[in-house]
Amino acid sequence: MKIIFSAKGREWDSQLDPRFGRAQGFLLYDTDNDQLTWHSNEENIHAAHGAGIQAAQNAADLKAEVLITGHVGPKADSTLKSSGIEVFDAQTPCTIKEAYEQYRSSQQ
Numbered sequence: 001m002k003i004i005f006s007a008k009g010r011e012w013d014s015q016l017d018p019r020f021g022r023a024q025g026f027l028l029y030d031t032d033n034d035q036l037t038w039h040s041n042e043e044n045i046h047a048a049h050g051a052g053i054q055a056a057q058n059a060a061d062l063k064a065e066v067l068i069t070g071h072v073g074p075k076a077d078s079t080l081k082s083s084g085i086e087v088f089d090a091q092t093p094c095t096i097k098e099a100y101e102q103y104r105s106s107q108q
Contacts, residue, residue: 001031003103004064004085005096010038012097016090018070021052027096028062052076059085068099 005024008015018022026039039062044051052072056079059067067085070092080087088106092097 001066002064003029003031003066003068004059004062005099006067006069007038007096009096010036012036012100013095016068016070016092016094016096016099018092020067020069020072021055021076022047023055023069026055026059026062028064029100041091053065053079056080056083056085059083066103068103095101 005027006017006020007027007090008017008024010027016107022045024045025041027035028039034077041055044054045092053075056076059080060083064085067080068090070090072080072087077087088103090102
């Protein structure tokens, strides 16, 4: 499974970015091979509009199945749902690892 996090850094101990569309970047966690990869969101940080929709498209292009973030706007939410990406709103502030644990706990 591929899980994408809105992130302020590149490690498990980095803070989850509560913003989705204007997050600093995204950490993609591939649970099959226990690998984290960083993906910049630089093009959307200062976008005049459409940042959430573009970020949602980027998540779909990365084949994410789950998004863990703090907040997703309605247009991005619609794009994510149409791409089949589950959205999990984490309790922020927290680290990426803590957000992942919140998600895992919710699945039990």
